[in-house]
Amino acid sequence: MKKSVVLLLVLMLAVASSASAEVIKIGVFEPMTGPNAAGGEMTVEGIELALELRGEVLGKKVEIVVVDNKSDKVEAANAVSRLIEREKVVAIIGSYGSSLSMAAGDIVNKAKVPTVGCSPTNPLVTLNNPYYFRVCFIDPFQGTVMANYAVNELGAKTAAVIQDVTQDYSVGLSKYFVDAFRQLTGNQASIVEMSSYNTGDQDFTAQLTNVKNKMPDIVFAPGNYGESALLIRQARDLGIDVPFLGGDTWEAPEFLTIGGEAVEGAVFSTHFTSEAPVTEESEVFLAAYREKFGREANAFAALGYDAYMLILDVIERVGSADSQAIRDGLAATEGFVGATGVITLDVNGDAVKSAVINQVDGGKFIYLTTVEPF
Amino acid sequence: MREKNKRHVTLLILALTILGLFLANRFLDPYKVRVINLSGIYVTLGLSMNLINGMTGMFSLGHAGFMAVGAYTVGILTMPITMKEMNFFMQPIVPFLANVEWGFLPALIAAGLISALLGVLIGAPVLRLTDDYLAIATLGFAEIIRVVFTNTQSLTNGALGLKGIPNYTNTWWSWGVALVTIWFISYLMRGTYGKAFLAVREDEVAARAMGINLFKHKVMSFAFGCFFAGVAGGLMAGLLGTIDPNMFRITLTFNILLIVVLGGLGKIGGTIIAAVIVTAGMETLRFLDESMDLGFVQIKGIPGMRMVVFSIILIVAVILREKGLLRRPKGREFTYVKN
Numbered sequence: 212m213k214k215s216v217v218l219l220l221v222l223m224l225a226v227a228s229s230a231s232a233e234v235i236k237i238g239v240f241e242p243m244t245g246p247n248a249a250g251g252e253m254t255v256e257g258i259e260l261a262l263e264l265r266g267e268v269l270g271k272k273v274e275i276v277v278v279d280n281k282s283d284k285v286e287a288a289n290a291v292s293r294l295i296e297r298e299k300v301v302a303i304i305g306s307y308g309s310s311l312s313m314a315a316g317d318i319v320n321k322a323k324v325p326t327v328g329c330s331p332t333n334p335l336v337t338l339n340n341p342y343y344f345r346v347c348f349i350d351p352f353q354g355t356v357m358a359n360y361a362v363n364e365l366g367a368k369t370a371a372v373i374q375d376v377t378q379d380y381s382v383g384l385s386k387y388f389v390d391a392f393r394q395l396t397g398n399q400a401s402i403v404e405m406s407s408y409n410t411g412d413q414d415f416t417a418q419l420t421n422v423k424n425k426m427p428d429i430v431f432a433p434g435n436y437g438e439s440a441l442l443i444r445q446a447r448d449l450g451i452d453v454p455f456l457g458g459d460t461w462e463a464p465e466f467l468t469i470g471g472e473a474v475e476g477a478v479f480s481t482h483f484t485s486e487a488p489v490t491e492e493s494e495v496f497l498a499a500y501r502e503k504f505g506r507e508a509n510a511f512a513a514l515g516y517d518a519y520m521l522i523l524d525v526i527e528r529v530g531s532a533d534s535q536a537i538r539d540g541l542a543a544t545e546g547f548v549g550a551t552g553v554i555t556l557d558v559n560g561d562a563v564k565s566a567v568i569n570q571v572d573g574g575k576f577i578y579l580t581t582v583e584p585f
Numbered sequence: 586m587r588e589k590n591k592r593h594v595t596l597l598i599l600a601l602t603i604l605g606l607f608l609a610n611r612f613l614d615p616y617k618v619r620v621i622n623l624s625g626i627y628v629t630l631g632l633s634m635n636l637i638n639g640m641t642g643m644f645s646l647g648h649a650g651f652m653a654v655g656a657y658t659v660g661i662l663t664m665p666i667t668m669k670e671m672n673f674f675m676q677p678i679v680p681f682l683a684n685v686e687w688g689f690l691p692a693l694i695a696a697g698l699i700s701a702l703l704g705v706l707i708g709a710p711v712l713r714l715t716d717d718y719l720a721i722a723t724l725g726f727a728e729i730i731r732v733v734f735t736n737t738q739s740l741t742n743g744a745l746g747l748k749g750i751p752n753y754t755n756t757w758w759s760w761g762v763a764l765v766t767i768w769f770i771s772y773l774m775r776g777t778y779g780k781a782f783l784a785v786r787e788d789e790v791a792a793r794a795m796g797i798n799l800f801k802h803k804v805m806s807f808a809f810g811c812f813f814a815g816v817a818g819g820l821m822a823g824l825l826g827t828i829d830p831n832m833f834r835i836t837l838t839f840n841i842l843l844i845v846v847l848g849g850l851g852k853i854g855g856t857i858i859a860a861v862i863v864t865a866g867m868e869t870l871r872f873l874d875e876s877m878d879l880g881f882v883q884i885k886g887i888p889g890m891r892m893v894v895f896s897i898i899l900i901v902a903v904i905l906r907e908k909g910l911l912r913r914p915k916g917r918e919f920t921y922v923k924n
Contacts, residue, residue: 243874243888279874279888284832288825289619289868296616310829313748317826321752322615335748338671377735377831379744386675409732 233271235532237522238278238294240305240315245282249463250307250511254329257515258304260496260503261523268523269532275519280306284314291315295322301534302326304518307511309333309379316340325538327522329514330482332459333379337560344541344560346517346549347482348584350380354387356480356566356582357431357456362395364580365454367428369396371404373418373442375434378410384433384458392431403427408442410435415442419449433458440470447473454478462510467574477571478579482510483551484567486578492520496550510551517549602764606756618756619824620868625759626820627860629766631844632853633813636770638842639850640779641806642786643712644720646838648814650727653734653833654703655696655815656822657741660750661685662692663823668749675745676738689753693762693819700815701808708807712800715789724835734830746829747822754823762820763857766813771853773809782806786851847902849909858910870895 239258241251255277266273276298280287287306294300295318302325306312309331319326319342328336328345332353337343361367370392375381389402403425406418419442422430432442432455443455457479466474485507488494496516500508524547525540526532544556552564568579609621630648637645661669661682669678677683687695711722734741741747773779781802784792793799822828840863848859870891877884902910 244892248888276875277886277888278871281892284825284827284829285623285821286867289616289623292616292619293868293871296614310746310827310831313746313827313829314825316748317752318615333745334674335672335745339668339749377744379746379829382675382738382744407736409735 235268235271235273235526236276236298236300237273237519238276238291238298238300238303238305240278240280240287240290240294240303240311241307242282242311243277243279247282247308247311250330251280251282253509253511254305254307254515256504257329257500257508257512257517258519260499260512261516261519263503264495264499265520265523268526269530271532273523275304276300280311282308282311284310287311287314288318291318291326295319295324300324301532302522302537304329304515304522306331309336312336312343316343319343323538324534325522325541327518327541329518330459330511333383334559334561340560341542342538344544344556344562346514346521346551346554346562348564348566349561350383351387352584353458353480353566354384354389355391355585356568357384357458357478358388358391358395359582360478360480360568360580361392361429361431361456365429367392367396368398369401369403369425369427371406371422371425371427371430372402373404373406373408373415373422373430373432373434375410375438376407378434380458380460381433385431388431388433408434408438410438412438413441415445416449418442419446419451422446423449423451427453429454429456431456434460436461436463436466437469440466440474443470443477444473459510462569462576467571467576470571474571475573478568479570480566480568480582482567483508483513484569484576484578485509486576487567487581489552489565489567489581490548490550492548493550513550517551517554520549521547521554599764602760606760610756620865621756622754622759622824624861624864625756625763626754626817626824627841627844627864628763628857629759629813629817629820630841631848631856631860632763632766632770633810633817634841635845635848635851635853635856636773636782636813637807637810638845639852639856640770640774640786641782641803643803643807644716645723645807645810646720646835646842647707647723647727648841649833649835649837650723650730651700651704651811651814652818652821652837653727653730653830654700655818656828656833657734657747658696658699658815659689659692659819660747660822660828661741662687662695663689663751663753664747664749665751672742672745672747672749673739675742678742679739682740689751689758689823693816696819697812697816700818701812704808704811705804708804708811712803712807724838727833727835727838731830731833734833741830744830746827748827750822750826750828752823752826754820758823759820762813762816767853767857769809774853778802778805783851843899847899847910849906849911852909852911855909855911862910866895866898867891 243251278290280290312328312331320340326343330347332350334349372385374385404422455477459481461479462481529536529540547554554562554564557563563584566582569576570579634648707726781797844859844863848855873891874886874888876886
């Protein structure tokens with residue numbers, strides 16, 4: 212008897228709390244466990260912060276539903292399907308990791324639920340999918356930016372490329388770096404060495420010995436922070452003292468702790484820097500982040516923040532929280548001021564925006580310059 | 586009389602399955618249908634691994650590799666020609682595959698056959714090994730496949746993966762293949778080959794003394810297992826619409842091994858139930874990850890909680906049911922091994 216009364220009470224309360232009808236639900240699928248958990252968590256932090264700052268639109272409360280995709284493709288598809296069918300979300304944010312985003316692509320396209328990716332940089336994610344958008348730039352842009360930097364700022368004539376062949380972004384970045392570098396130097400033979408390794412490798416002496424013999428002006432080595440830091444250390448031990456260039460994945464504290472002295476001077480492109488706020492929104496975001504979490508924000512949190520703010524901005528702009536209206540509004544996004552820069556979405560749904568170039572200096576990431584889209 | 590009863594039970598189960606699928610397609614939302622699809626695929630995977638590991642007693646850990654072969658075969662063969670051009674934007678696809686667009690059935694059969702062929706090629710030298718050595722060799726082979734697929738840019742698109750594979754997989758395909766697998770393995774195990782497989786498992790020396798060609802039977806069992814692994818991989822590609830080499834890591838093999846061990850080595854019925862429980866279980870437990878609002882208290886969700894709970898359930902299940910979920914089945918329609 213007692214039990215059933217308690218049960219009834221609990222049920223009533225549960226119903227009461229969920230019955231607040233006017234709620235706009237936005238789904239989030241991110242890797243909260245598994246190998247990509249760190250990136251997913253940072254992104255969700257940014258989204259939660261954005262929710263705190265702006266929890267209402269069109270006079271309705273906004274609710275986010277976070278589901279874990281376990282850094283696994285099959286789970287990612289399940290998670291997104293659950294968000295759409297069970298939670299009935301009007302829009303979705305995610306995911307860290309391009310392959311996880313691609314697993315969701317077909318489902319959101321079929322269900323016609325607009326989805327905004329935070330940091331999937333593989334061009335295939337949005338290609339041929341009218342319901343997938345993203346607030347980050349794509350690999351071709353990043354690779355080209357670094358080639359420009361190498362040629363124009365560092366005056367490089369020759370370059371060596373070492374790529375992580377198992378990571379899609381590493382392969383993509385390398386490809387576009389190579390193309391742009393050849394074009395800029397006007398010399399087909401300007402890439403003097405091209406070698407590969409696999410995620411998880413510990414020893415890079417074979418690749419580095421080849422690089423050393425070719426004596427390039429710079430080395431472009433995009434990859435995970437762990438492997439890249441080790442690679443640069445081993446390069447310095449071998450006496451390779453040319454600059455190392457990389458991509459946004461290097462922006463992690465572990466890159467500095469693993470690399471230590473060796474990674475001093477390493478240059479990489481990224482989405483965002485806490486040092487040089489690009490817009491007014493960046494300052495708002497940075498201050499709020501510092502207050503809530505007690506540390507500096509990184510690019511993934513900022514991109515999560517932007518994805519959420521963009522969706523809310525669109526809902527307000529179109530004056531409706533209907534999925535189809537949001538999609539059309541997203542497609543028409545132009546000059547949205549986010550924390551990571553001014554975002555315009557192109558025909559594919561990719562963000563056209565500036566990239567930031569950072570350098571490691573004195574055990575910290577120091578802002579060098581901002582590169583506008585071309 | 587008993588024979589007749591058995592057949593009736595089998596037919597009844599078959600009819601119920603078809604009715605269930607029909608109702609599921611009709612009334613359930615796409616999320617639930619997706620879980621049903623996955624269950625079907627895992628039934629096929631579990632059974633194909635059980636044939637090798639449970640029934641013939643070879644400890645093989647190469648399943649993820651054979652699935653990868655099947656998935657890529659179906660992916661490349663069924664993908665529309667324009668989609669291929671889009672996918673292979675870094676390096677064009679090899680010319681002889683560029684203008685190929687097959688239907689799902691021929692692609693699935695091709696996936697199975699290529700996997701089986703690879704199984705024979707690998708099996709011929711490797712199956713002379715036993716136990717741990719065989720496990721290491723097959724595990725190594727699965728890794729080799731993954732690394733090869735990562736590096737053959739113009740064939741598989743490397744680490745970028747494939748996107749836009751037509752979503753042919755539906756419940757009829759996934760459970761249709763599962764039913765064919767169940768039927769085939771039941772049929773196989775009932776005949777002389779099945780008896781020979783069991784003999785090989787129980788005692789190789791005795792089996793040889795009885796005139797069983799060890800090598801032939803081992804390779805045959807391995808090839809059949811690989812065939813269904815390849816087909817299931819193809820179904821997975823058709824379900825997800827996108828694949829990449831990193832999907833087919835060793836953890837995938839362990840997922841299937843989990844199903845096989847939970848269901849009971851050498852048992853068909855147990856494997857089917859275990860496959861459904863493991864696949865659906867992870868999804869039904871998702872509420873554990875979420876924040877719970879009981880009105881008066883709010884419990885903040887911890888991501889990954891469901892995996893902790895699921896693992897505990899598995900541990901308990903394995904302790905209580907050491908020999909598999911179906912310890913003492915009443916009818917023996919699906920069980921071919923006496924404990």
